[in-house]
Amino acid sequence: MHTVLRIAAVAFAAAVPSLSMTTCCDIEHATMLYADGSGKLTLTLRIVKEDKAESPEEFLADLTEVAEGVVAWTEPRLKEESKLKTYTVTAYFDDAGKFRWYEDRSKRKLTWSFDLNTKTILLSTLQIHDRTIGDLLKKLATPPGPDEKEDADTDLYAFTITVPGNITKVEGLPPPKGRTAGIRIETRTTYAARKGDLEAKKRLAGLSEDMKIRWSGSDVPKDEFETFKKELAAAKENWKARLEPKVREIIKGRQPRKDR
Numbered sequence: 541m542h543t544v545l546r547i548a549a550v551a552f553a554a555a556v557p558s559l560s561m562t563t564c565c566d567i568e569h570a571t572m573l574y575a576d577g578s579g580k581l582t583l584t585l586r587i588v589k590e591d592k593a594e595s596p597e598e599f600l601a602d603l604t605e606v607a608e609g610v611v612a613w614t615e616p617r618l619k620e621e622s623k624l625k626t627y628t629v630t631a632y633f634d635d636a637g638k639f640r641w642y643e644d645r646s647k648r649k650l651t652w653s654f655d656l657n658t659k660t661i662l663l664s665t666l667q668i669h670d671r672t673i674g675d676l677l678k679k680l681a682t683p684p685g686p687d688e689k690e691d692a693d694t695d696l697y698a699f700t701i702t703v704p705g706n707i708t709k710v711e712g713l714p715p716p717k718g719r720t721a722g723i724r725i726e727t728r729t730t731y732a733a734r735k736g737d738l739e740a741k742k743r744l745a746g747l748s749e750d751m752k753i754r755w756s757g758s759d760v761p762k763d764e765f766e767t768f769k770k771e772l773a774a775a776k777e778n779w780k781a782r783l784e785p786k787v788r789e790i791i792k793g794r795q796p797r798k799d800r
Contacts, residue, residue, distance in 0.1 A: 566696040570722075573636055573666065574765060575704040575758040577656055578772060581639075582630045589625045599627055600783070601790040605645045607631060609638030612772070612779035613787075632775050636666065643671075664705070666753045672697060673712075673723075674749030676730060683734055690731045698724040704758035712748030721753050 566586040573579040583603075594602070596616040604613065616629040633639050641652040655667040676697075700722035707716040714723060725744070732740035 568696065568698045570699065571701045572768075573656075573701065573703050574760060574768060575658070575664075577635045577637065577658060578633060578768075579636055580630050580632045580768075580772075582628065584626060584628045586624055586626045589620065589623055596627070597786055598790060600629065601787045601794075603629065603631070604787050605791060606642045606647065606651075608640040608642075608647075609633050609635065612775040613783060614775060614778075615783055630775075632772050634772075662756055664703070664755055666701070666703060668701070668751040668753070670699075670749050670751065672749075673747055673751075676725065677747065677749065680730060680733055680744065683736075684731065690728060695727045696725070698722065701753060703753055703755045704760050705755035706757075706759060707753055707755045709754040710752065712746065712751035713753070714746070716753070719755070719759065723747065 565588075567584070569581055569583045571579060571581045596618050599616050599618075600613055604610075610631045611634050612632040614630040616627050619626040619628075631639075635656075636654040637656040639652075639654045640650060643649040643651050649671070650669065651671050653669045655669075656664070657667075658664040700720055702720045704719070706719055707721055710716050710721050713721050729740050729743055733744050
């Protein structure tokens with residue numbers, strides 16, 4: 541069944557062909573943001589194992605084609621189990637405000653974006669647009685049909701965002717913990733909410749596809765920030781020297797020849 545969460549995972553995976561018939565999919569991403577606007581997002585995608593699976597390099601090429609504002613990628617790690625496979629990859633950015641993630645290679649539909657305002661150290665604001673949540677809210681407004689049943693496999697959509705300072709206010713998100721805000725949604729919860737379960741509705745109340753996180757100052761220790769900057773520099777070097785040429789070659793091979 542094509543649940544909202546599975547469709548979101550396909551969008552994040554750049555419409556990977558091998559996901560087209562997947563019936564179970566978990567997607568999680570964690571963002572670490574620093575005071576100068578740089579940071580990283582680590583994506584974990586867990587799907588049902590199939591015979592024709594993409595290689596980590598092909599998976600990375602898919603991601604590269606739908607993201608903007610990324611200055612380096614890590615090589616994806618692929619963990620295979622008896623029935624599942626899990627991809628994990630990290631995207632680095634110099635400016636969170638330029639980070640964009642689109643639904644597919646046409647880049648017509650925006651799936652995820654950041655808008656960062658740090659004009660004053662006394663108050664910083666990160667605005668997050670997440671179309672996945674928008675699709676989820678539309679789904680929540682529709683009760684299950686007479687023949688609709690809860691999926692046997694529960695899909696998961698979750699993310700966390702850790703900002704430099706202690707969070708003072710959030711909009712469209714559950715209450716934060718210290719420097720971190722985020723959500724964790726399972727399809728079993730959305731199905732229960734659509735059926736009228738009050739506890740499920742309470743857990744999903746207040747969500748919005750346009751969210752805000754506000755904080756003041758930076759509590760990141762200097763040595764931690766310096767360590768990240770070294771990590772970022774190393775990631776850029778590895779991306780330019782080793783990974784990007786492979787990815788560009790894969791993307792080039794996908795483009796139709798003009799003389800055909």
